[in-house]
Structures are given as C-alpha cells and as structure tokens.
Amino acid sequence: MEDILVVENVTKRFGGLVANSKVTFSMKRGEILGLIGPNGAGKTTLFNVITGVYKPDEGRVIFKGEDITGKPPHVITRKGIAKTHQIVKPFNDMTVLENAMVGALFGKRAHQITIGEAKEIAYQSLELVGLAEKAEEFAVKLTLRQKKMLELARALSAEPELLLLDEVLAGLNPKEVEEALEIIKKVKEERDLSIIMIEHVMHAVMNIADRIVVLHFGWKIAEGTPEEVANNPEVITAYLGDPRYALRFVRRKGGEGDGSS
Amino acid sequence: MTGKESTLSHYLKSPTLIVIVFVVLGILIARILGMSTLDTLMTIMYFMGIALSLNIIMGFAGYVSFGHAVFLGLGGYAYVLLVYFVKPLAQLQNMGFGLGAFLVAVLAGLFAAVIAASVGAAVLRLRGAFFAIATIGLDFTALYLMKAIVPELNPEQFFGAQIILPADKIVEKDVVFNAMFLTLIILLAVNYYIRKSPFGVGLTAIKEDEDAAEVLGVPTTMFKIIAFTLAGFFAGMVGALFSLNGGGVDETLFNLGHSIDMIVMIVIGGLGTVLGPVVGSLIYFELYDLLLVHYPGVNLIILGIIVAIVVLFFPEGLIGLLRKYKVKGVRLRDLLE
Numbered sequence: 330m331e332d333i334l335v336v337e338n339v340t341k342r343f344g345g346l347v348a349n350s351k352v353t354f355s356m357k358r359g360e361i362l363g364l365i366g367p368n369g370a371g372k373t374t375l376f377n378v379i380t381g382v383y384k385p386d387e388g389r390v391i392f393k394g395e396d397i398t399g400k401p402p403h404v405i406t407r408k409g410i411a412k413t414h415q416i417v418k419p420f421n422d423m424t425v426l427e428n429a430m431v432g433a434l435f436g437k438r439a440h441q442i443t444i445g446e447a448k449e450i451a452y453q454s455l456e457l458v459g460l461a462e463k464a465e466e467f468a469v470k471l472t473l474r475q476k477k478m479l480e481l482a483r484a485l486s487a488e489p490e491l492l493l494l495d496e497v498l499a500g501l502n503p504k505e506v507e508e509a510l511e512i513i514k515k516v517k518e519e520r521d522l523s524i525i526m527i528e529h530v531m532h533a534v535m536n537i538a539d540r541i542v543v544l545h546f547g548w549k550i551a552e553g554t555p556e557e558v559a560n561n562p563e564v565i566t567a568y569l570g571d572p573r574y575a576l577r578f579v580r581r582k583g584g585e586g587d588g589s590s
Numbered sequence: 591m592t593g594k595e596s597t598l599s600h601y602l603k604s605p606t607l608i609v610i611v612f613v614v615l616g617i618l619i620a621r622i623l624g625m626s627t628l629d630t631l632m633t634i635m636y637f638m639g640i641a642l643s644l645n646i647i648m649g650f651a652g653y654v655s656f657g658h659a660v661f662l663g664l665g666g667y668a669y670v671l672l673v674y675f676v677k678p679l680a681q682l683q684n685m686g687f688g689l690g691a692f693l694v695a696v697l698a699g700l701f702a703a704v705i706a707a708s709v710g711a712a713v714l715r716l717r718g719a720f721f722a723i724a725t726i727g728l729d730f731t732a733l734y735l736m737k738a739i740v741p742e743l744n745p746e747q748f749f750g751a752q753i754i755l756p757a758d759k760i761v762e763k764d765v766v767f768n769a770m771f772l773t774l775i776i777l778l779a780v781n782y783y784i785r786k787s788p789f790g791v792g793l794t795a796i797k798e799d800e801d802a803a804e805v806l807g808v809p810t811t812m813f814k815i816i817a818f819t820l821a822g823f824f825a826g827m828v829g830a831l832f833s834l835n836g837g838g839v840d841e842t843l844f845n846l847g848h849s850i851d852m853i854v855m856i857v858i859g860g861l862g863t864v865l866g867p868v869v870g871s872l873i874y875f876e877l878y879d880l881l882l883v884h885y886p887g888v889n890l891i892i893l894g895i896i897v898a899i900v901v902l903f904f905p906e907g908l909i910g911l912l913r914k915y916k917v918k919g920v921r922l923r924d925l926l927e
Contacts, residue, residue, distance in 0.1 A: 380805060403805075403808055420799060423798060430791060435788075444786070444788065444791070483806060484806075
C-alpha cells in the first residue's frame with residue numbers, strides 16, 4: 330500500500346535547543362502509528378512541523394506523494410491533515426456545533442460547501458464522538474473529556490485522511506480512556522483514516538497502534554510493532570530516567586492517565 | 591437538523607433584519623417629514639457608519655484598532671482633494687440626486703482601502719495590546735503626514751492642513767444625505783452578510799483563538815487583511831461624505847478621540863453582532879448630546895464612568911447581554927445577530 334506520509338530527516342531547532350534531529354519515518358494508509366517518548370522528546374514539535382505550524386530547519390514532509398514542507402497550516406489542513414491540540418483550544422464563545430462547523434467550512438472542502446452543509450457535517454462528527462446532545466451548548470461549559478472530544482469532532486469535520494491526535498487521552502480517568510479508545514477505533518473504521526497519536530497512556534497506545542515510533546531528546550531511537558518497541562533496551566533506558574514510566578513499561582498495564590503534558 | 595425553508599421566510603423571521611429595516615425607515619421618515627434637522631440625521635448616520643465599519647475588523651475578528659480614524663480622515667482628504675483638483679469629479683458629484691457623490695466617495699474609499707491593505711499587512715501581524723499600540727501610532731503618523739503634505743499641494747489656498755471647498759465645489763446637503771444613506775444601507779448589508787457567511791465564521795474563529803483557527807484551515811492572514819481593508823474602505827466612504835457635508839476637511843478627523851468614539855459605540859452595543867454597532871451608536875449619540883446639554887464641562891467624565899461600568903459589568907455590550915436570555919423558550923441569541 331502507498332505511503333500516506335513520509336517524514337524525511339526532519340530537524341527543528343529553537344535557538345540552541347534541538348527539538349527534532351534527523352527524524353525519519355513513514356506510514357502506510359490506514360495505519361495507526363503511535364508516537365511516544367518521555368516529556369520533551371519533541372513529539373508535539375514534530376506534529377507542528379507536519380501541520381506547518383513550524384517550518385523545519387532541515388528535511389522534508391511528504392503527504393500523499395506531495396512535498397508539503399513549510400506550507401502554511403491552513404493549506405495543509407485543506408490537503409487532508411487534521412490535528413487535535415494537546416492543550417484543548419475550544420472557541421469558547423461559540424456553540425459546540427459552531428466549533429465543529431469551523432472545521433467543516435475550512436477543511437478538505439473549504440469554499441465548496443454552504444453553511445447548511447457544514448452544519449450537517451459538523452453534526453455527524455459530533456454524533457460520532459458522542460457530543461451530539463451538547464451541540465447547542467457553549468463550548469466553555471464542557472468538561473475536559475468533552476472538550477477533548479470536541480477537538481476530535483472539529484478535526485473530523487475537516488474530513489481529513491490523516492489525523493494527528495496529540496494526547497487526547499491525557500487527563501481522562503480509566504473508564505473515559507476506554508470510551509475514547511472505542512471512539513477512535515470507530516472513527517477510524519467509518520472514516521477510513523490514518524492516525525498518528527502521541528500518547529503517554531502506555532497500555533492504550535500499545536493496544537491500539539499498529540506500529541510505534543519512539544523519540545528521545547529529539548532523536549528517533551526505535552521504531553516497530555508495540556511488542557518490539559517494548560522490548561527494545563534503548564527504549565527502556567530512555568524511560569528509566571523516569572521510574573514511573575519504566576514501571577509502567579515493564580508491567581505494560583496500569584491505566585491511569587498521566588495528566589502532565 | 592437542516593430544515594429546508596425558503597430563504598425569504600428565514601430572513602423575515604430575523605428580528606435583526608426587522609430592526610435594521612426599522613432604523614433605516616426611521617431615518618428616511620424623519621427626513622421626509624422633517625422631524626429632525628438634516629445635520630442631526632447626518633451625524634446619526636455618520637456615527638452608525640463608523641461603528642459599522644470598525645465592526646468588521648473589531649467586532650468580528652476581535653482586533654481592537656485605535657487607528658480607524660486614519661481611514662476616516664484619508665477618505666475625507668481623498669474626496670475633498672479629488673473634487674478640488676479634478677473638474678469632472680466636481681461635476682459628477684452633483685449628478686443623480688447623490689449617486690454622483692456616492693461614486694466619488696467610492697473612489698475616496700478605494701484610496702483608504704489601498705492604504706488599509708498595505709498598512710494592515712504589517713500591523714495585523716501583531717496581536718492584542720501590541721496591535722492596539724501600533725494602531726495608535728497610525729493616528730499620529732497620518733496626522734503629521736497630512737500637516738506636512740497638504741499645504742504643499744496648493745500653498746496659496748490651503749491654510750495649514752485645512753481645506754475648505756469653494757462654493758462651486760460643494761453639494762447640497764440633501765444630496766449628501768442621499769449618498770450617505772445609500773452608503774449606510776450597503777454597510778448594513780455587508781455586515782449582515784459577513785455575519786451569516788463562512789467568512790464571518792472564520793473571523794469569529796480568529797477572534798476566539800487565532801492559532802487554533804489557522805490549524806483548522808482558516809486562512810487567518812488573508813481573512814484579517816480582507817476584513818481590515820473592508821473596514822478601511824467603508825470608513826473612507828463615511829469620512830468622505832462627512833467631509834463633503836461639512837464643506838471641507840481638516841486634520842482633526844485623524845484625532846485619536848474619533849477612534850475611541852467608535853470603539854466605545856461598539857462596546858456599548860455589543861461586539862461581533864450587526865445590531866450592536868447600530869444600537870450602540872444611537873445610544874452613544876443620545877448620551878453624548880444629553881450629557882453635553884445637561885452637564886457641560888463634566889459630560890466626558892460622566893460618559894467615561896458609564897463606559898467603565900459597561901466594560902466592567904457587561905463586557906458583551908447590550909446586545910451581547912440580551913443574547914444570553916430566553917424569552918418564552920426562544921433563545922434570543924438565535925434572533926439577535
């Protein structure tokens with residue numbers, strides 16, 4: 330199957346800090362790719378490079394065979410990549426439905442759909458993530474879990490082919506994590522999506538991902554199936570810097586979401 | 591979810607549109623029956639016009655510009671200089687019961703719009719307080735530029751930056767009224783259209799969270815510049831006709847005070863709605879007059895206190911406040927745009 334996304338030698342520096350060093354990986358259409366690594370490993374930076382928020386200092390990002398490196402975010406969104414934010418960014422003074430409508434109006438079919446059609450698409454996304462009954466509420470009134478789902482619905486309304494999920498499970502309790510995972514699986518099937526997810530909730534990402542890429546201090550230190558990655562000595566060493574992660578890795582269970590970023 | 595109702599019945603159901611029509615008819619009736627002097631009506635339309643033009647960038651996109659008077663002034667100067675130096679335009683402005691003046695005002699507006707687009711491309715990179723500060727700078731820049739340039743254009747005639755149109759180049763006030771009235775209707779329609787369009791949704795998203803809007807696909811830079819340019823264009827037109835009405839123009843149009851007036855009107859009425867600037871400008875006009883008549887000397891102090899109270903306790907403005915409530919199960923926010 331064709332590669333939907335190829336990241337080639339991406340390097341991103343902030344002054345003296347190197348957030349991504351020569352990161353290279355590719356993913357197939359229809360895959361779920363887990364992106365893990367200790368805090369500060371450069372995961373969110375990599376998302377921002379892919380979506381065009383940051384321009385990489387070196388390297389290329391290729392989406393569906395097209396070089397999209399350094400294109401502005403709104404252009405990349407229209408090509409079919411949508412992202413949820415790690416720190417939720419709802420449009421507080423808009424209703425839940427209006428929030429999702431923004432995604433529809435400026436997503437894949439930007440400038441081709443009417444407000445009415447956008448409403449319909451937005452409503453379908455809300456139904457998919459279980460927020461339909463909150464459609465007329467103001468986004469500011471939602472709980473954290475609901476805000477995370479709203480991020481997801483907004484991204485889905487853009488009708489993307491590649492979805493980037495930045496810690497959608499963080500801060501949720503074990504039951505909510507399970508629910509969210511079900512929603513992600515359902516969404517993937519129904520929308521025929523490829524997904525990259527950054528996640529600290531290890532058992533979750535180990536369960537759902539087809540493959541995993543591990544970043545550490547900006548470098549890719551491992552790539553492979555969850556099984557391979559979990560048994561990779563370098564990965565274990567990287568996580569041993571933080572005993573909590575190490576333990577969780579060894580046991581490969583323990584469901585509490587890690588609220589930190 | 592998506593009831594297919596006719597567009598017309600949808601619009602008829604909108605009280606906003608009814609209020610707008612009411613206001614427009616009100617001005618027209620007051621004019622025909624001679625209930626108010628022409629000058630009072632012109633001032634009301636001028637207030638509404640500047641508030642509605644600023645609303646496009648400040649109300650919808652959330653960019654609080656303290657430099658909007660610049661475009662008011664540029665439009666005024668452009669108009670006066672055009673009819674002063676270009677003979678055909680001086681003749682044109684007297685034709686068609688105000689249509690001619692309207693067309694010359696469009697030219698003046700275009701001039702303001704070109705400046706707005708180029709200045710906007712630079713200052714719209716700034717956000718929040720930094721944008722506000724940069725736009726304050728615009729007021730002063732324009733003011734001193736005009737003071738330097740205008741006297742050079744015609745040293746014998748122009749007294750400082752003030753230009754007074756000779757008798758053969760001014761237009762009857764009722765003709766100016768028609769042109770301003772037409773401008774106001776178009777400005778209302780544009781505001782209403784933006785509120786209902788994907789463009790307006792994008793601008794609101796920018797106001798709420800610009801970074802999130804960009805990632806969701808809103809072309810933020812382009813939208814902001816378009817909004818700023820439109821706002822500048824209409825401010826220019828209003829400034830042009832206001833100056834024509836006054837028979838000339840001087841640099842006081844660039845006063846920071848004018849910019850603040852507009853901001854206050856929108857804040858009192860309600861940000862991001864069409865009705866807000868309309869209601870806000872009417873209230874401001876009445877308040878300003880009342881206080882000036884009854885409490886001369888301290889009128890501005892009282893006005894300032896009222897504005898402070900509004901900002902502290904009703905930051906959404908009058909229309910924003912009403913939008914929170916329900917009447918007989920109908921949410922007012924669906925009705926008040």
